[in-house]
Amino acid sequence: MLQVFAILFPAICGIAISVFLNDDRLTDEGIKAERMKIRNRLYTAVILICDLLGILLVCTPQKTVSWDIVGGAGILLSPDSFGKLCLCVVLILYTAVCFYSFEYMKKEERHEYFFAFFFVSLGALQAVCLSGSLVCLYAFFELATLSSMPLVLHEMTRESVAAGKKYLFYSIGGALMGLCAVLFVCSLTEGGAGFVEGGFMTSAMISGRESMFLAAAFLGILGFGTKAGIYPMHGWLPTAHPIAPAPASALMSGIIAKAGVIALVRLVYYSIGPSLLRGTWVQRGWMLLSMITILVGSSMAFLEKELKKRLAYSTVSQISYILLGLSLLSEEGLRGGLLQLMSHAASKGCLFLCAGAMIYLTGKRQVKDLRGIGKELPVTLWCFTLASLSLVGIPPMGGFIAKWTLSGAALSEEMGVWSVAPVVVLLISAMLTAGYLLPIVIDGFFPGREFAAQPRRKEPLYLTIPMLFLSGAALLVGILGGYIP
Numbered sequence: 001m002l003q004v005f006a007i008l009f010p011a012i013c014g015i016a017i018s019v020f021l022n023d024d025r026l027t028d029e030g031i032k033a034e035r036m037k038i039r040n041r042l043y044t045a046v047i048l049i050c051d052l053l054g055i056l057l058v059c060t061p062q063k064t065v066s067w068d069i070v071g072g073a074g075i076l077l078s079p080d081s082f083g084k085l086c087l088c089v090v091l092i093l094y095t096a097v098c099f100y101s102f103e104y105m106k107k108e109e110r111h112e113y114f115f116a117f118f119f120v121s122l123g124a125l126q127a128v129c130l131s132g133s134l135v136c137l138y139a140f141f142e143l144a145t146l147s148s149m150p151l152v153l154h155e156m157t158r159e160s161v162a163a164g165k166k167y168l169f170y171s172i173g174g175a176l177m178g179l180c181a182v183l184f185v186c187s188l189t190e191g192g193a194g195f196v197e198g199g200f201m202t203s204a205m206i207s208g209r210e211s212m213f214l215a216a217a218f219l220g221i222l223g224f225g226t227k228a229g230i231y232p233m234h235g236w237l238p239t240a241h242p243i244a245p246a247p248a249s250a251l252m253s254g255i256i257a258k259a260g261v262i263a264l265v266r267l268v269y270y271s272i273g274p275s276l277l278r279g280t281w282v283q284r285g286w287m288l289l290s291m292i293t294i295l296v297g298s299s300m301a302f303l304e305k306e307l308k309k310r311l312a313y314s315t316v317s318q319i320s321y322i323l324l325g326l327s328l329l330s331e332e333g334l335r336g337g338l339l340q341l342m343s344h345a346a347s348k349g350c351l352f353l354c355a356g357a358m359i360y361l362t363g364k365r366q367v368k369d370l371r372g373i374g375k376e377l378p379v380t381l382w383c384f385t386l387a388s389l390s391l392v393g394i395p396p397m398g399g400f401i402a403k404w405t406l407s408g409a410a411l412s413e414e415m416g417v418w419s420v421a422p423v424v425v426l427l428i429s430a431m432l433t434a435g436y437l438l439p440i441v442i443d444g445f446f447p448g449r450e451f452a453a454q455p456r457r458k459e460p461l462y463l464t465i466p467m468l469f470l471s472g473a474a475l476l477v478g479i480l481g482g483y484i485p
Contacts, residue, residue, distance in 0.1 A: 003065050003077040006053040007127045013046045014119025018112035036111065040102045043115055047098045050122065054091045057130075058084045064132060064194075075139075076194060078132030082270075085338065086262055087129040089345050092473060093254045094122050096466035100353055101247040103462035104360055108245055114154055118247075121147040121256065128259050132194050134182045134271055138175075141263055145171040145227075148256050151248035152240045163236075163243040170236035174226025178263065181220025184213065185271055195266060199273020206276070218282045220267050222289075227260025229316040230323060231293040238300070241312035246356020249308060253315040254349035258341055261322050265334070274329035286327040287418060291425045293320035298432035305367050307355050310436055311348065317429055318344050318391060324422055325406045328413060336405035339484070343390055343398030343477045350387040350470035354380050357463045370440055372447035376454045381444045383467040388437040390474040393430050398477030403430070405481075 021039045057079055064078040079087065098118070105111045124144040131137035145168070153164040188205045206213040226233035237257065241249045268274055277283050297317025304310040322344070325337030357380045358364055358373060374381040390397035393404075403426055410422040447453075 001065060002053065002057060002060070002063075003079060003130050006050070006057060007077075007123045007130070009053065009123070010046055010050050010119040010126075011123035014043075014116050014122075017042045017046070018116035022112050036106075039112065039115070043098060043102075043119075046119065047095050050126075051091055051095055054087055054126075058088060076132035076136045077127075077130045078194060079130045080132075080195065080197075082265065082338075083129045083131070085342075086258075087126060089258075089342055090122070090125050090129060090255050093251065093345055093349050093470075094118075094125075096349065096469050097247045097250050097353070099462055100250075100356075100466040103460045104245065104247055104356055107360065108154070110154065114151065114245070114248075117147055117150040118251075121151065121251070124148075125255065125259060128262055131266070134185055134195075134266065137263060137266055138179065138182050141178075141224075141227075141259055142175055144256065144259050145175065148252065151251065152244045154245055154248065155243070157243075160243045163240045167236045167240040170226055170233060174223045174233055174260070177219045177223025177226070178267075179223070181216045181223070181267055184216035185267075193271075195270035197270060199269065199271055199276070201272050201276060203276065213276075214280055214282050217268075217272060217277060218285060221264060221282070221286050224260045224263040224267065225289070225323060227263070228257055228319045228323060229260075229293065229297070230289055230320060231296055231316075234293060234297070234316045237316050238309055238312040241315065241352075242306065242308040246308075246352055246359065249312075249356070250349040250352035253312070253352055254345045257315065257319060258322075258345065261319065261326070261337075261341060264323070264326055265337075268326065268329070269334060278329045283327060283329055284418065287324065287422070290320045290324040290327050291421060293317065294324065294425050294429045298429040298436075302432045302436045304436070307358070307365055307367055307370070307440075308352070310367065311351050311355060314351075314391065314433070314436070315348055317433070318348065321403065321406060321426070321429075324425075325409060328409050328422075330409055330413060332405065332409035332412060335484075336402060336409050339398070339405055339477065339481050340402035343402045343474055343481075346470045346473035346477060347387040347390040347397075347399060350383055350467055350474065351391075353463070353467050353470065354384040354387070357459070357467065360463070361457050361459070367440060371443045372451050372454060374441075374445035375447070376457050377459055378456065379459050379464045380467065381441065383464075383471045384444075385441045386471040387474055388441060390478070391437060392434045396475065396478040398474045398481060401478050401481040 021035055124140055124147045127140035128144055131140055149164050149168050152167050153160050193200050229237040241252055294317050297313050301310050301313035304313055321340045322337040325333045390399035393399045407423045410419050413419045
């Protein structure tokens with residue numbers, strides 16, 4: 001029952017703390033500040049206990065918890081090696097963002113509401129990682145969407161409400177397409193089966209229904225890919241990320257959007273089986289959409305002038321690196337995609353936290369206004385630099401080993417132009433990534449003599465330590481990534 005407790009604990013505690021220590025009716029600022037300190041201490045205890053539970057789940061042998069609901073479908077929790085890897089990524093990012101939020105949310109209203117949904121979404125994402133069947137995963141996938149939407153809506157302005165609606169509509173639309181694939185698989189397995197590495201479906205199961213099978217599989221890829229921002233279903237990402245508070249943007253980009261990636265891996269690699277899709281139009285269509293998304297996202301990020309929106313378009317591109325690796329339908333492609341998942345979670349999470357620190361401490365949101373920011377916020381810009389180098393793919397950062405593995409996986413496939421095109425796309429995207437990130441670093445540290453230097457600002461530890469932690473994590477993926485099986 002450890003899995004159930006790990007899922008329910010953050011949700012219940014987050015809601016309880018936020019409800020019982022709500023300060024909406026308080027007018028005394030001193031009492032509000034004291035109550036906020038108490039809440040933060042309790043939130044700290046909750047996130048640290050979640051980390052401890054995560055460590056126990058990772059270190060203990062796989063155990064299955066199941067409740068049959070109807071027709072063989074129900075709740076099935078069975079953490080395997082892939083689920084445990086994703087669980088580690090979720091907890092690392094949520095822990096860093098939790099401590100960062102203690103400082104950043106001081107200037108925001110309704111702190112307790114933010115943290116309530118923060119912990120509910122944590123529980124939902126842990127459930128996605130620990131799910132042992134498609135039906136169970138789909139249910140928690142939807143819960144993750146619903147619980148994370150309030151993070152986008154937090155400021156309750158007209159723009160944030162519009163962004164939240166767009167996020168919800170795209171997510172529900174994508175989930176409905178994904179449901180087609182889930183239902184098709186379940187119809188062949190009498191309610192669904194537990195995940196099996198390499199998939200449990202066979203050619204005999206789809207005999208006579210090959211066309212329907214391929215159509216359902218492609219709908220599933222496009223539907224779950226919507227959460228990951230695949231073209232042409234990527235529109236919610238550049239709308240929702242800039243509007244949400246920086247901690248929420250870091251979560252949305254770093255791990256919540258990757259719930260779609262987790263669902264795709266489970267659908268293709270643990271249910272259908274990559275061998276049934278290899279060489280079909282579904283694979284070619286998946287690869288083509290992934291490459292288009294990479295180029296579209298990189299190009300839009302290169303042209304964008306607002307910092308957080310530039311990073312949001314960058315997310316569209318960088319997550320599709322993962323999708324491209326998965327579309328190769330090979331073991332090495334999957335490995336490259338998972339390396340990119342870990343590297344991007346740390347790097348992009350760090351970049352959004354850095355952007356939030358710049359906005360929080362200076363109020364600057366436009367790229368052109370960040371000239372000389374390295375003089376004001378040197379630690380923040382150094383973290384931004386390391387994360388940027390990782391996204392570009394400079395060794396020894398995690399982004400390098402991920403992109404190297406992806407390129408090698410593509411070239412090792414004997415698919416003619418379909419083996420070469422991904423490498424060309426990755427190279428073009430790397431140059432565009434350097435073009436929209438590195439000028440910020442160069443102008444930030446070397447603004448020129450004509451620039452009037454600004455005094456250095458104090459960078460609170462609650463902001464800088466999470467950024468240092470995540471930039472270090474991106475470096476660690478690069479150093480240890482070759483040892484990850």
